[in-house]
Amino acid sequence: MNQIKLNINNEVVEVQVDPSTPLLWVIRDFVGLKGTKFGCGIAQCGACTVHLDGQAVRSCVLPVAAVVNKKITTIEGISENNAHPVQKAWVEHQVPQCGYCQSGQIMSAVALLDKNPSPNSTEVVAAMQGNICRCGTYNRIKKAILSASKDMSDGTN
Amino acid sequence: MEPIKYLGYNRRDFLKLTGMAGAVFGLAGFATKKENKIVPLSGMSDENVGLNHLIFIDKDSQVTLVNHRPEMGQGVYQSMPMLIAEELEINLKDIQVIQSGADREKYGHQQVGGSSSVRKSWTPSRQLGAAARMMLVQAAAEQWAVPVGQCSVQNGVIRNNSSGAELKYGEVVEKAATYKVPTDIKLKSKGDFKVLGKSLPRLDAGLKTNGKAVFSLDMEVEGMVYATMLRSPTFVGKIESFNKEEVAALPGVLNVLKIETPVFSFKRQAVAIVAENYPAALKAKKALKVKWNNEGVKLWSEKEVIDKFQSSSEVSGVVLESEGDMANLEQGASQMEATYYCPYQAHACMEPMNAIVQVDGDSCTFWGGVQSPNWIKSTLANYLSIPEKNVEMNISFLGGGFGRKAFTDFALEAASISKEMKRPIKLIWTREDDISQGPFRPAALYKMSAYFNKKNEVTGLKNKLITQDMGHQWPGANKEEVTQWIFEGANKNYGFSNFELEAVPMEFPIPVMWWRSVYASTNGFAHESFIDELASALKKDPIAYRKTLLKNKKRESAVLDQIKKMSGWNNKKQGTGLGVAMVESFGSICAQAVQVSKNNKGSITIEKVYVAMDCGMTVNPDIIGQQVEGSIVMGLTAAIKSKISFEQGMAVEKNFDKFKMLRIHESPEVQLHIMDNEEAPGGVGEPALPPIAPALTNAIFDLTGKRIRTLPFDLNEI
Structure with missing residues (x-):
């Protein structure tokens, strides 16, 4: 100890x-x-x-x-009240089903956008391959990340 | 934005959990007792007045709805409140939802599985909403001294149509609660729906994007300690010896115990390590050495398992459906046969099995995410030989369920350890336990046969299924009988004049359990593949052939017309293959068309999946979309990625390194069309899973001429 x-x-x-x-x-x-x-x-x-x-x-x-x-x-450090653009996009695209893997998904997504604010679809998929979702929310995750990226660069968030 | 306040259990609430005392009144399908007072659930303020066991309103007009069904991702946390809100005339945005415990008397059927929640609650939940609204309106009308007919309601506000005066629900709820519950209730028809059929954002979405949703694994109770277990890898092996003293002396370890708990009709032996914290338990487990005695246990190899299925196909089974006279088909006719095989599968919910159980004398408290609150409650009571009313169930969100979390084994394990340790035990299965210990989706082998007359017309079809019957696993099961729904998803509407469904139940020591869409997950593959093979043998278009077979079945034909239209069936892109499958299961009809192509390395790419779904009247189309997308991912995973195989009597695959999951780069685009009609609601969580595998293999056949009859297969090796 x-x-x-x-x-x-x-x-x-x-x-x-x-x-x-x-x-x-x-x-x-x-x-x-x-x-x-x-x-x-x-x-x-x-x-x-x-x-x-x-x-x-x-x-x-x-x-x-x-x-x-x-x-x-x-x-919890991303934002407690879903204020981060990625969290907003997650709610907007109604990504979660059971929700259990989503903290990990969001952490991978935020790390991606911090490094690469405007990823294309191939880059999104490459960055998210390490996160499994048994409920199968993958297509919505992809959409949410692309839309968060757009919102962030538009300055709407 | 926080869409709702979650009133689930957190550390603070555990200390004041008192269960859900109080009586209720309700309508068909729910409780029948009527007493004067309905006590708010734990976690709700005492200011709440209950109009029935699902609807509470406080003086400030805050509406709290009780969700009596466990939320495992399928969306009941949204759909159950929507059913009530429609008739209660409230805005869903303004409500709070609280998760109930287990109480058959109050809530009736609570189990989530078999895509049954909306189907079972469609009428009673709306009736409860309507009855509560009528009581509130009556209270307002009395206050104004006008007939109820002069009042209207919108968004929780009652209006006196002659004076224009308004009263909020909270202003009349106390008076309303004193009335007798009306029984003459007229429910809205589809044309009047304001809530149902709308894609309203899920009330749990926000909680699931900031880490605040409370899952089973996140629950804590005062004084709890942690447990991990090493179970018999062959399920039925016996413990000969283990290094108890050595492990017990390791840091943080409180005890090392031999545990034996029932799994269906066998007893599973295990060593449990109880520790102050979970990582200490896991570390100690690495040092644990158990000598297993497998005397008399057949240590199956994968080849032996498959040989056993093959040889069982020669045995006569039980005929469950029979049309015409298969024994006396036209002489001199030709025959076509094909064999299909689907392996065992693990559920692999993202949240591994876990629970907290506290056994204290003749009472027991459970905390966790389960699909079958009342089944687990009664099983715990039986196991501990205590009255069922002494078992309290606290239900969290489930990190996936898929049938696995309906089963009772893990609850009994935690109870057994808690009884020994005399304190609350948080038992967490490792992923290895979760994938290798079952119960699994049973493997299934199919012998499909078609018979032709001299004019080359199909005169008969036979589907012979060899699989484990889940019902045969229980003590005292009648093995002469076969589970009636073992052929769920094998289409009986195709109208063959001679038709037979025969099942050979295999008695096998591998524990099996419901897995999303259950037997339909394999039945759909064999049946819809063979229909496609028949169409091909007859040189007919697969959709046109199905339509011919379906004759006057309007709903099925409409679904096929829709899939034909949306998939561009008649204008197939060059270099692509299109395959179709249609499976009717859990009260819904789902057709899918898969579009595939081959890249220059020879691998198959799934370009797109088209879905036409007839699930009757809908509650929330976007949740149907989620469930369809999810079913396709899970069905595809079983088709092209995962399997459980056996060597030395043990599951070979133990974690995601070998039990492969479909990942984001392999998830195909999905386009869904929901049929618009006024039919009774059908299931949603499962019906879109069975068609994906056969639609895919039929598409690969269309593109390459290669027929795939064994799952899983590799898209890179066609």
């Missing part, structure tokens, strides 16, 4: 935890932010996606010791 200091959503939190613990469980059960989900535990499904210094990473395979001094962003 180590005392570990983390920067999550621009807040510093301290947790008492085994340093080999995957970041996912630290975020969920030690910090108490439940928006990030457990899907597979082997970085295959993307449900646990968070940002590490702005990069989309799979938190289920990342030991917490590896993220000290880095900036962690979770779905």
Whole structure:
């Protein structure tokens, strides 16, 4: 057990935890932010996606010791009230069904648009391939990302 | 924007959960008892006045509707309130929704599955809305001393048409609640709908884009500890020994227990590790060594499984449908046969199985996302030998269900551990547990036969199905009988003068369970492929041939006409193939046409899927769109990606590295047309799944001449 200091959503939190613990469980059960989900535990499904210094990473395979001094962003840090253009587009296109994978989907989408504000459809699909949705919301995810990108560049958001 | 306030359970609410005491009154399909007071549900303010068990209004006219069916993605969190709102005359934007627990007396049927929610609630939920509106209007009319006929209602406001005075629902609700519930209720007809049939945005969409939706995995209760389990990989193997002391000494581990819980008629043995937190339990599991005794257990290989299906096809089964006289077809006739095979499948809900259970003396509390609140409630009561009324069910959102979360095994496991540990247990299955432990969608083998007379006309069709009968798994099951709906989705409307559906139930130790569209998920593939093969053998157009067979079936013919029109059937693009399939299941008719092409590397590309769906009158067309898109992705996954196979009696595929899912780059464009009619509502969550595999393989045949009869197959290897 180590005392570990983390920067999550621009807040510093301290947790008492085994340093080999995957970041996912630290975020969920030690910090108490439940928006990030457990899907597979082997970085295959993307449900646990968070940002590490702005990069989309799979938190289920990342030991917490590896993220000290880095900036962690979770779905709660995107905006609590769906103010982010990507979240707005998600609601507008009625993307979620069961909703369980959507935090991870949105984290991957936000990371993509931060890096590439105007992706084409091929780039969207390439960036989102790591996120599984068993409900099959893929086509709406694609539409939502393209429309969020447009809204962001139009300055309508 | 927060569309609604979610009144589900969070950490704070757990501490004050008291269950849903109080009596209710209602109408057909719901409760029958009438008492004076309806108590608001936990999580609602005491200011709420209940007009029945689904409708609450406070003095400020805030309307709270109870959703009595679990939300697993299918949209009942939206459709159930819409049914009430239509007759209650309220604006959906202004309401709150609260999820109910399990209570047969109050809510009647609550299970979600079989695409039944809207079909079962269509009349009773609207009646409850209408009855509540009538009571509110009566209260206002009495206050104004005018006949109710002089009052009108809109958006929760009652208007006195002669004076122009207005009263909000909240101003008269207390008086309204004292009236007897009217029984003479006239419901609106389709032409008068303001809410139903409209694509109103889902009330849970906002919660599912900011991480605030509470799923089973997100629930916490005071004093809970975590558990993970290592179950018999062969399902029925027995524990010979395990390194209990070594694992129990690991950091955070509280106990290491041998657990045995029922799965249908067998007992599954497992070792449970209970720990202060879940990662500690997972880490300890890596150190756990169990010696399994598989004496007397047949350790199936995949080849043996398939051989067993093949050899069972030689056995006579049970004839479930029979038309004409198959035994005495015209002599000298020719025959055509084809064999199809679909493998086992895992459900792989994105949220792995999990639940919290607290057993405390003769009471039990459950927290989690389940499809069958009352079944799990009664199973827990039976298992613990306690009265059913002592079991309290708290239902969260489900991260997918697909049939898997109707089953009871995981709840009993958590209960068994909690009983031993005397504290609330949060049991979380790993993805490996979830994919390899079942219950699975059963594999199915089909022997299809067609018989021709000398004029080369089809005189008879026979569909022989070899699969596991889910009903045979229960203790004391009558294995002479076959589940009647085992042929769901095998079209009986094609009008062959000699026709037979025969099922050979295979007794196999692999646990199986409903999987989205259940037997229709495989029946549709075999039946619609073979119809296509017949059309081809007769040199007839696949749509025209189906129409001929369907004779006077108007709805089916209209759906086929629609798919023909929208897919450009007669103006096929050069270099593309078009295939069609139509499956009737769960009360709806769904035809799909798939357009494929071949790229220069020889791989097949699915260019587009066209869908014509007749599901009768609709609640929310956009949710139908979601369900159709989702069904196509899940059906395609089973057609071209995933399967469960067995070696050494164990499932080979254990996680998404081997149990492959369709991903975003493989998701085809979907164009949907919903037929406009006034037929009774049909199912929506499942009927669009069965047609996709046969429509795809029929399209590949159209393009390449190659017939695919075994799923899954690789689009790169045609």
